[in-house]
Amino acid sequence: MQAFIALVSGLIFGIGLLLSGMANPAKVIGFLDLSGAWDPSLALVMAGAIAVAFPAFTWARRCTRAWSGCALQLPTAKHIDRPLLLGSLAFGAGWGLAGYCPGPALVSLGTGSQPAVVFILAMLAGMGAHALLNRPGKALRQPPPAKG
């Protein structure tokens, strides 16, 4: 049941990305290029998404279980730390270079786009590098990160 709902959610997510124009890297760059002819579309995509998701997350906060019966997992991290900011800066730089973020790149994979294949392979390599550097066994042998 959980997997079936996830499949439907993924389909709706992908259709939304295609309809919104965000599966087109040139359109994303058109938003990120403030000093050119600016295309504000991406801001409306975010606004439309948040308008629908906000009530759902407000409701979700009062639930302990999802419809599928499994535990409802909301992020618990609160601290704004260095990995969050440096990681997000690196992500933004990569986003600006090609106009792909993970969702649109995966949807583009489904359209048979050649550049999306190259991007996704490199993205998986980057994620794999992070997974290797942060594997559970390794973390145990290192001192805990300093607070603050």
Place this chain on the structure above:
Amino acid sequence: MNIAWDAFTPWTSLGGGALIGLAAALLILGSGRIAGISGIVGGLLRPSGGDRSWRIAFLAGLIGAPLLWQLFAALPPAQVDAGNAMLIAAGLLVGIGTRYGSGCTSGHGVCGLSRLSPRSLAATLAFMGAGFATVYVVRHLLGS
């Protein structure tokens, strides 16, 4: 700044965004998980097994969406200006950055902002700022 009115698509972008929000709502209320694409993919690369099936199902839906779309309409145009070297650099930065930063446009930008999370607001401002700066440097200073 001047607005590119010919490229601006307010209604389809708003409508597509609403569908993205609906998908995120369905995943949290139905499956109890955050619709953060980088987190969903990244979770598959961790050695510790477990909750893989919903991740694979979500990604199958995401990648399969263009096939469903094509049953009813032609795919919308997509243009990529980056060459292979740029695509590889971009992919590496996005892969490493989203994992250290715990999320991307969907996880922080849509779900996090909808949860009113200060962490996600900080991340969204950081990646948006870096995106604006990078495009400025690449398109206007280096002039590619």
